[in-house]
Amino acid sequence: xxxxxxxxxxxxxxxxxxxxxxxxxxxxxxxxxxxxxxxxxxxxxxxxxxxxxxxxxxxxxxxxxxxxxxxxxxxxxxxxxxxxxxxxxxxxxxxxxxxxxxxxxxxxxxxxxxxxxxxxxxxxxxxxxxxxxxxxxxxxxxxxxxxxxxxxxxxxxxx
Amino acid sequence: xxxxxxxxxxxxxxxxxxxxxxxxxxxxxxxxxxxxxxxxxxxxxxxxxxxxxxxxxxxxxxxxxxxxxxxxxxxxxxxxxxxxxxxxxxxxxxxxxxxxxxxxxxxxxxxxxxxxxxxxxxxxxxxxxxxxxxxxxxxxxxxxxxxxxxxxxxxxxxxxxxxxxxxxxxxxxxxxxxxxxxxxxxxxxxxxxxxxxxxxxxxxxxxxxxxxxxxxxxxxxxxxxxxxxxxxxxxxxxxxxxxxxxxxxxxxxxxxxxxxxxxxxxxxxxxxxxxxxxxxxxxxxxxxxxxxxxxxxxxxxxxxxxxxxxxxxxxxxxxxxxxxxxxxxxxxxxxxxxxxxxxxxxxxxxxxxxxxxxxxxxxxxxxxxxxxxxxxxxxxxxxxxxxxxxxxxxxxxxxxxxxxxxxxxxxxxxxxxxxxxxxxxxxxxxxxxxxxxxxxxxxxxxxxxxxxxxxxxxxxxxxxxxxxxxxxxxxxxxxxxxxxxxxxxxxxxxxxxxxxxxxxxxxxxxxxxxxxxxxxxxxxxxxxxxxxxxxxxxxxxxxxxxxxxxxxxx
Ligand SMILES: Cc1ncc(C[n+]2csc(CCOP(=O)(O)OP(=O)(O)O)c2C)c(N)n1
Ligand SMILES: [Mg+2]
Numbered sequence: 001x002x003x004x005x006x007x008x009x010x011x012x013x014x015x016x017x018x019x020x021x022x023x024x025x026x027x028x029x030x031x032x033x034x035x036x037x038x039x040x041x042x043x044x045x046x047x048x049x050x051x052x053x054x055x056x057x058x059x060x061x062x063x064x065x066x067x068x069x070x071x072x073x074x075x076x077x078x079x080x081x082x083x084x085x086x087x088x089x090x091x092x093x094x095x096x097x098x099x100x101x102x103x104x105x106x107x108x109x110x111x112x113x114x115x116x117x118x119x120x121x122x123x124x125x126x127x128x129x130x131x132x133x134x135x136x137x138x139x140x141x142x143x144x145x146x147x148x149x150x151x152x153x154x155x156x157x158x159x
Numbered sequence: 160x161x162x163x164x165x166x167x168x169x170x171x172x173x174x175x176x177x178x179x180x181x182x183x184x185x186x187x188x189x190x191x192x193x194x195x196x197x198x199x200x201x202x203x204x205x206x207x208x209x210x211x212x213x214x215x216x217x218x219x220x221x222x223x224x225x226x227x228x229x230x231x232x233x234x235x236x237x238x239x240x241x242x243x244x245x246x247x248x249x250x251x252x253x254x255x256x257x258x259x260x261x262x263x264x265x266x267x268x269x270x271x272x273x274x275x276x277x278x279x280x281x282x283x284x285x286x287x288x289x290x291x292x293x294x295x296x297x298x299x300x301x302x303x304x305x306x307x308x309x310x311x312x313x314x315x316x317x318x319x320x321x322x323x324x325x326x327x328x329x330x331x332x333x334x335x336x337x338x339x340x341x342x343x344x345x346x347x348x349x350x351x352x353x354x355x356x357x358x359x360x361x362x363x364x365x366x367x368x369x370x371x372x373x374x375x376x377x378x379x380x381x382x383x384x385x386x387x388x389x390x391x392x393x394x395x396x397x398x399x400x401x402x403x404x405x406x407x408x409x410x411x412x413x414x415x416x417x418x419x420x421x422x423x424x425x426x427x428x429x430x431x432x433x434x435x436x437x438x439x440x441x442x443x444x445x446x447x448x449x450x451x452x453x454x455x456x457x458x459x460x461x462x463x464x465x466x467x468x469x470x471x472x473x474x475x476x477x478x479x480x481x482x483x484x485x486x487x488x489x490x491x492x493x494x495x496x497x498x499x500x501x502x503x504x505x506x507x508x509x510x511x512x513x514x515x516x517x518x519x520x521x522x523x524x525x526x527x528x529x530x531x532x533x534x535x536x537x538x539x540x541x542x543x544x545x546x547x548x549x550x551x552x553x554x555x556x557x558x559x560x561x562x563x564x565x566x567x568x569x570x571x572x573x574x575x576x577x578x579x580x581x582x583x584x585x586x587x588x589x590x591x592x593x594x595x596x597x598x599x600x601x602x603x604x605x606x607x608x609x610x611x612x613x614x615x616x617x618x619x620x621x622x623x624x625x626x627x628x629x630x631x632x633x634x635x636x637x638x639x640x641x642x643x644x645x646x647x648x649x650x651x652x653x654x655x656x657x658x659x660x661x662x663x664x665x666x667x668x669x670x671x672x673x674x675x676x677x678x679x680x681x682x683x684x685x686x687x688x689x690x691x692x693x694x695x696x697x698x699x700x701x702x703x704x705x706x707x708x709x710x711x712x713x
Binding site: 070 | 274275278279282283286303335336337338459460461464465468
């Protein structure tokens with residue numbers, strides 16, 4: 001099963017290498033990983049998407065906790081959480097499909113952030129399903145370049 | 160103070176008395192100061208010797224061993240030793256020189272990215288980038304190496320950091336927010352375990368190296384004595400419970416005793432203490448203790464349920480947890496179970512055929528035990544058949560009396576480790592029981608022993624083979640001995656003499672005892688070349704991939 005795990009780590013050089021070498025050395029797989037500073041500049045937050053059976057996920061989490069630079073690990077899959085991913089898409093756009101691209105962009109509440117005679121560049125944010133759906137619709141138009149941030153996520157506030 | 164001064168001052172504050180090292184340009188400043196420093200430097204002949212000696216030192220007394228080497232090749236030469244210490248959870252702090260920070264990444268002369276290289280074989284490692292961080296990092300390095308599940312820590316010291324100046328501010332306390340090992344076992348888990356133990360009809364304790372690391376021998380002894388529970392141990396656990404204890408079944412696993420392995424197979428409750436279900440111990444996992452419920456006590460949460468699903472995990476220090484367990488368990492009558500095991504022991508005891516014509520290696524180990532049993536003795540081994548014969552025939556009765564490479568199985572570990580142990584324990588008789596193949600990987604350290612007046616004894620069980628590999632070829636490759644014959648070897652007696660040590664030889668069974676006694680009574684380093692039966696095999700043995708009860712017997 002897919003799990004979304006957030007990890008608070010020391011914001012120092014080498015920490016990302018420790019996390020990624022843990023995954024490669026133990027044969028765990030990382031589907032996506034995003035990293036950024038928190039309010040406390042000495043701490044970074046990582047959002048990691050990985051998959052495996054319960055025993056593997058348990059090991060992933062324990063192994064992460066064992067790293068000296070890891071401060072906190074939470075498996076969001078155990079709780080309610082919100083998630084977003086952002087994607088930038090450069091799509092080939094001619095006079096015929098330009099309107100269609102703009103319409104798709106609009107439906108997915110995307111933005112056009114760059115325009116050229118032959119291309120449109122879109123920015124879209126959403127849950128991963130939505131982004132995949134949009135990529136599916138744009139594919140026939142010709143996607144020239146794509147950049148995804150990987151998922152970021154946090155638990156929902158208690159109500 | 161310069162970085163070099165801060166370095167040595169910080170080590171002094173950590174209580175370091177010995178450094179095993181080998182110099183080079185990047186750490187010249189430290190070496191200069193060492194001449195006037197109360198810390199004793201033991202110069203080895205190869206950096207691998209330094210790291211193994213630091214490891215042996217730590218195993219002998221439970222305090223971190225310290226190793227100091229130069230950048231580049233000095234640093235890469237300690238890689239095996241770090242992996243070795245990591246696999247066996249040994250507290251070692253290794254310092255490596257490094258090129259100046261401004262040159263890092265430029266493929267400078269004698270540069271190696273040792274922090275990158277050793278990331279997966281150290282508990283933690285540091286590159287010091289600013290002299291202001293140096294004393295804090297040293298403090299943390301010793302703390303991390305020696306607490307929780309211990310392990311090696313590496314600190315990389317760029318040359319400019321050692322030259323830069325700042326005030327010494329050695330922190331009293333260590334604050335690492337991501338590192339808080341659990342020591343106290345959860346009381347509810349302890350009670351759950353006690354309940355299982357009290358209800359079990361056929362319990363067995365499976366003790367590993369964690370018992371020794373945590374100093375839990377007394378507690379373990381109390382547990383098995385009070386609960387009448389048979390106990391077996393891994394190679395790393397030997398000495399954690401006295402081999403003379405009536406509940407002790409000897410070693411388990413691939414070369415375990417048949418009765419220990421049968422006890423595991425038939426038990427209804429397996430109590431694992433400080434052990435990690437290594438594949439050399441468990442054999443085929445689905446045939447390992449198939450009828451049992453599992454309790455697993457370990458300080459490392461990742462060791463639990465890694466290979467095997469555990470019913471009652473208890474994370475914490477074995478000493479603390481066993482002490483609580485002893486209070487909660489009852490002296491249940493288990494005579495039926497114990498008698499059953501006794502029956503297996505009579506059926507398939509640990510045995511070998513003595514010979515009057517050739518020296519049996521097992522006999523040599525028995526003799527070493529008989530001669531040394533009443534004096535403080537530390538036995539180190541290399542890796543191979545001789546190591547298993549030591550495990551079978553030397554009766555370890557106290558913790559830290561066996562120093563052996565368990566997890567990594569590193570040939571060439573025993574001799575430098577014995578040197579380290581002798582430095583740590585000048586009072587003790589330290590013997591490396593070696594194989595001829597392993598010893599040739601580190602024979603240059605004879606010079607170290609002689610230079611520093613370390614009266615280590617090396618007893619080579621010389622079969623002129625890489626015996627353990629030959630045994631596998633014998634049993635599984637139709638005796639096709641490829642690359643295992645070591646007939647071309649130096650004359651070990653002359654080799655010892657060339658280094659200024661004493662060389663002795665035994666070629667007939669009746670000479671063995673006298674030669675060992677002579678070696679031990681000599682207060683110099685002594686090497687004994689014992690010519691043993693060449694094609695003796697280590698038995699019992701579980702073939703790789705089989706269940707542990709499917710043993711080949713003598
Ligand atoms: C550094 C290293 N290389 C290779 C091996 C594989 N190996 C395991 S035991 C062994 C033979 C050891 O020979 P020797 O030291 O003579 O001991 P014996 O088995 O003959 O007692 C070998 C080659 C190893 N364990 N370590
Ligand atoms: Mg040999």
